[in-house]
Structures are given as C-alpha cells and as structure tokens.
Amino acid sequence: MTAAMDLIRCSFGANGIARIHLNRPDASNALDPELASALESAVDAIAAEPDARVLVLSGDGKNFCAGGDVKRMAAAPDTPAFLADLAGTVHRALVKLDSLPITVVAAVRGSAAGAGLGLVLAADFVVAGPSSKFAAAYSAVGLSPDCGVSTLLPRVVGLRRAMQMLLAAHVVSGAEALDWGLISDLVDDDDVESRANELAEVLAQSAFPAGGQTRRLVRASFGRSYAEHLEDEARTIAAVASSDSARSRLQAINYRAESG
Known part of the structure; x- marks a missing residue:
C-alpha cells in the first residue's frame, strides 16, 4: 500500500x-x-x-x-x-x-x-x-x-x-x-x-505479534487496575502462543534442550 x-x-x-x-x-x-x-x-x-x-x-x-x-x-x-x-x-x-x-x-x-x-x-x-x-x-x-x-x-x-x-x-x-x-x-x-x-x-525482525502486543500491554497498563491488566496479559500470551513465530521459537528451544 x-x-x-x-x-x-x-x-x-x-x-x-x-x-x-x-x-x-x-x-x-x-x-x-x-x-x-x-x-x-x-x-x-x-x-x-x-x-x-x-x-x-x-x-x-x-x-x-x-x-x-x-x-x-x-x-x-x-x-x-x-x-x-x-x-x-x-x-x-x-x-x-x-x-x-x-x-x-x-x-x-x-x-x-x-x-x-x-x-x-x-x-x-x-x-x-x-x-x-x-x-x-x-x-x-x-x-x-x-x-x-x-x-x-x-x-x-x-x-x-x-x-x-x-x-x-x-x-x-x-x-x-x-x-x-x-x-x-x-x-x-x-x-x-x-x-x-x-x-x-x-x-x-523481532518476534511478531509478540512485540506489538507487548507495546500495547505496556501502554494500556496505566489506565486500569492490576487485576484487569493481568487478565489481559493472560489472554494475550495465550493468543500469541498460537502464532507461527512463537511456535517455531518454542520448538527450537525444546529441540536444543533435548539435543543437549
């Protein structure tokens, strides 16, 4: 565009x-x-x-x-x-x-x-x-x-x-x-x-969408309670975990751990 x-x-x-x-x-x-x-x-x-x-x-x-x-x-x-x-x-x-x-x-x-x-x-x-x-x-x-x-x-x-x-x-x-x-x-x-x-x-080149969601979480943190923010963190980390970037990085860490 x-x-x-x-x-x-x-x-x-x-x-x-x-x-x-x-x-x-x-x-x-x-x-x-x-x-x-x-x-x-x-x-x-x-x-x-x-x-x-x-x-x-x-x-x-x-x-x-x-x-x-x-x-x-x-x-x-x-x-x-x-x-x-x-x-x-x-x-x-x-x-x-x-x-x-x-x-x-x-x-x-x-x-x-x-x-x-x-x-x-x-x-x-x-x-x-x-x-x-x-x-x-x-x-x-x-x-x-x-x-x-x-x-x-x-x-x-x-x-x-x-x-x-x-x-x-x-x-x-x-x-x-x-x-x-x-x-x-x-x-x-x-x-x-x-x-x-x-x-x-x-x-x-950084992890995506994790980087952008981190940015969103930090900027949103000032306008709500700690409990509300923790709920958002839990929803977001679960959603981000389904991304290709997260899956490939987690699998790479697991492979290195098993190989070591």
Whole structure:
C-alpha cells in the first residue's frame, strides 16, 4: 500500500515498516484541521495493514511538528469551537495510534512543540538530532495542554520535570532530552532518518505479534487496575502462543534442550 496525500505521505513496505510523514514544511508541520484529518486517515490506513510491524513517524522540513496552527486559531471566528474540533480530530488519531499493536519510532529534527510533543510521547522510540527542541508551548499562548501531553509527559520525564516544561515553559534541548529519557537516541541531524530506519529494520525482525502486543500491554497498563491488566496479559500470551513465530521459537528451544 502506498498513498500520496498533500499533507501526509503514508506508505507501507513489504518489510513490515509503515511510514507517516507530515508534509506541511512551510508551516513547520503545524496541525490545522486538514492535516489533523489527514493524520487520522493515515493511522486508519496503517491499522488496516495486517502485516505492519513498525511505524516510523517523521516530518518534512526543518521542524518535526510545531504544534497546533496558532495563526488559524487566532483567525478563527470562534476560537474555542475551532480548538475543540481540532483537538477532537487529533485525539482520535492519537487514540488509534496508541492502540496499534505495532512499535512506533519517531524521527525528530528541529522543534517538537505542543501537539508535536504529544506525537513524540505517542512513540515508543524517539531518534533526535542536536537541533531538536522539545517544548510544551501551551502557556506561551495561554492554553492548557492537549494531545495527551499532561498525562504522558509526567510518566516519561517525571512530575517535576513535566511541570518545568508545562508551567515554566522550559525548552528541552536534544542533549537534555536524552538525559531526561524523553528520547532514546541522539545522533547527528543528518543521520536522524537513517538511524530511525535502521532501528525500524531491527524492530521489524523481532518476534511478531509478540512485540506489538507487548507495546500495547505496556501502554494500556496505566489506565486500569492490576487485576484487569493481568487478565489481559493472560489472554494475550495465550493468543500469541498460537502464532507461527512463537511456535517455531518454542520448538527450537525444546529441540536444543533435548539435543543437549
């Protein structure tokens, strides 16, 4: 499957690697209603690919995603209604992204602010360059967080650091983001995409569907009780055990044990 869109480039390769590339570089990939809708459609398209194993998120131009389109917000006849609609569309995309049983890798150059930070937090691995900057950015325009930032950011960097970003408008550099655990890899700016692709290739070769289900379980664990989570773990491990990957790996271990 390969689809070309004005605002999103979405593709799926035979190697199990799917890609969503934000394509609004003149606006730093800021999310307006059109881009938000295209993002939701792209996530739907990836979710419909049964062989997808890894998703790579990236942005065209100098910045990954500068957040919501502030100019469109200010110019809207009814700003609250505009924001409710925009946030609702992006949130639907993020809920669908969060539920995907595949690993998500973000490749970040330049700014990841506001909703862009939300996309970073939705990823399982984040590759960034020295030019990268991570900011909540909401307080600068007098708004409260959206796109999951107020719940995911404290989980990733801790409460105190989250408050620095959310309330004191602290902008986190690439090096600081690595130290805080906000990103997983820091490479030269020119190597961000290649490193993300290299990581995606490795992840695509890992046990499937076990890897994606592990990702789903971890991300789902925060929103329910321990007992509910254990029930899901039991159902999932039983279902995964019927996969070709699990059967072949278990049989290989058993063969080595008998041979030894």
